[in-house]
């Protein structure tokens with residue numbers, strides 16, 4: 001069975017003057033949470049709108065569940081829950097009315113899951129749709145999309161307008177969806193939330209994917225970095241002379257040490273001979289990793 005659920009090949013939509021998306025190759029596997037991160041105007045929404053079949057690509061294609069996004073959009077929608085980046089509600093009075101109409105449209109008759117999401121996001125759907133705050137509108141859109149319990153979720157910056165607590169509640173929802181084996185493609189410009197829930201992430205800049213990473217690799221690095229503070233400067237000097245590890249002297253009593261996971265036992269054995277006042281592992285965050293890729297790309301190609 002083909003394990004790839006969402007796939008774009010050479011996907012291009014050229015709006016001119018360097019705007020749009022260019023030659024995007026993306027594969028999202030069944031059960032995977034795939035993050036799509038980029039700054040404002042980098043091409044996230046254009047990519048998602050192509051995937052959903054709302055825009056015809058100039059070149060390349062997008063396929064969901066084996067169906068072409070442009071020609072089979074209606075069939076694709078049967079298995080996809082979609083949260084748009086810009087929410088436009090129909091002319092109905094309250095959130096409840098809207099959610100009821102959405103339930104009818106999706107054929108939802110058991111409201112247990114819908115009520116679960118409403119509870120998790122602490123949404124009061126009885127409010128007037130037009131007077132809802134940005135966050136309430138976003139929550140209503142999330143409930144409306146997810147109540148159908150589809151196996152694929154395509155979410156365009158779903159946490160826009162949510163406060164940090166609600167963002168965390170939403171991420172819990174994503175974890176629940178992943179537990180069910182659902183496949184999730186989610187755009188964002190917030191590194192922390194991508195890092196918290198995604199299995200893989202692609203970064204888009206000026207319409208080009210500049211890096212795709214597995215979060216597993218980030219969470220299980222093969223190289224470890226430590227800052228070690230010694231009680232005495234002479235011990236630090238003695239340790240710094242040890243050639244087995246990559247050691248930088250950062251300040252008086254302190255060294256930065258880089259070693260492979262296989263060298264960890266050796267490192268700690270050596271450290272037993274020293275008086276250590278502090279030892280701290282340095283994690284490279286997703287943001288730092290991508291900032292590095294971002295800068296490298298700028299150096300190679302100039303700031304396109």
Ligand SMILES: Nc1ncnc2c1ncn2[C@@H]1O[C@H](COP(=O)(O)OP(=O)(O)OP(=O)(O)O)[C@@H](O)[C@H]1O
Nearest residue numbers: 015019020038039040041042043044045046047085
């Ligand atoms: N219909 C259009 N006509 C012309 N240019 C467009 C059109 N839609 C998008 N663009 C341009 O394409 C680029 C990518 O826009 P897109 O909305 O996909 O970015 P985004 O990453 O979703 O941004 P944001 O995070 O601000 O929502 C931008 O330069 C935008 O101005």
